[in-house]
Amino acid sequence: MPIDTYAIRGNPIEGVLETVAAILKKERDKFGDVVFNVAGGEKVLTCAAVSAAFINGLKAFHIMDEMLVMLPVLKLSYDRIVSKAKKDVLQFIDKAGGVVESLAQLSKISGYGKPLLSHHIRGAEDSRGLEELGLVETERVKRGRIRVKLTLLGKILLLSTS
Numbered sequence: 001m002p003i004d005t006y007a008i009r010g011n012p013i014e015g016v017l018e019t020v021a022a023i024l025k026k027e028r029d030k031f032g033d034v035v036f037n038v039a040g041g042e043k044v045l046t047c048a049a050v051s052a053a054f055i056n057g058l059k060a061f062h063i064m065d066e067m068l069v070m071l072p073v074l075k076l077s078y079d080r081i082v083s084k085a086k087k088d089v090l091q092f093i094d095k096a097g098g099v100v101e102s103l104a105q106l107s108k109i110s111g112y113g114k115p116l117l118s119h120h121i122r123g124a125e126d127s128r129g130l131e132e133l134g135l136v137e138t139e140r141v142k143r144g145r146i147r148v149k150l151t152l153l154g155k156i157l158l159l160s161t162s
Contacts, residue, residue, distance in 0.1 A: 008045070014152055016048035017055065021159035024056055036060040038071065055156055082157065086130055088112075089120045093136065093150050094158055102145040121148060130154070 006023070008015035020036075028034065038049035039062045046062075050071060053060035057080070060071040082090075092110040093100055100106040103114045103121075110117070121136060123129025130136040135154035139147045150158075 012042075012044050013048040013051070016045060017052050017152065017156045018159060020049075020052035020056060021156050024058075025159060034058050037062075039063045052156075055153065082130075082133065082135070085116075086120050086135075087158075089117065089130065090135060090150065090154050090158055093148060094155070098150045098155070100148050101141070102147070104145070106148060121146075 006019050008019060024034070036049065036053045036058045038046050038053060038060050041049070050060060052058070053071070062069050062071060089106070089110065089112070092106060096105070096109055100109070103117050106112075106117055107114050112120075119127070119129070121130050121138065123132050131138055133153075135151055135157060137149045137151055139149070141147045
């Protein structure tokens, strides 16, 4: 069986999440099912692997006392929870360097109106926004403007769906 290895450099959590997303982007269509072995590494790598499995909707397993243990991982991947419009907003933020200084700037980049952008970012009673989903962070800046920054999870979601 052919095996590929990937070195994780820098922040181990970000490295694992980015590497898994890149591998899936490249290989997912070649296989009917992907099963992720999250055992065998340092604790932080195992945690990162479980997180990557959850984010990408992968079946994951661990070996404990020579026994296969399937982990309870979300069967519906994160990218299916987020609407196309919300993904579009994330992509526009990413194209702007991962941060926009105001909804007005994001409106110019995306062509969406500020009320609609606010809805997608902040959410509403019937819809979770990108902020609540952990895909962006917001910060109130000068003159009531809202700076919107893509989070690591937002970046990973874009990697896994592009």
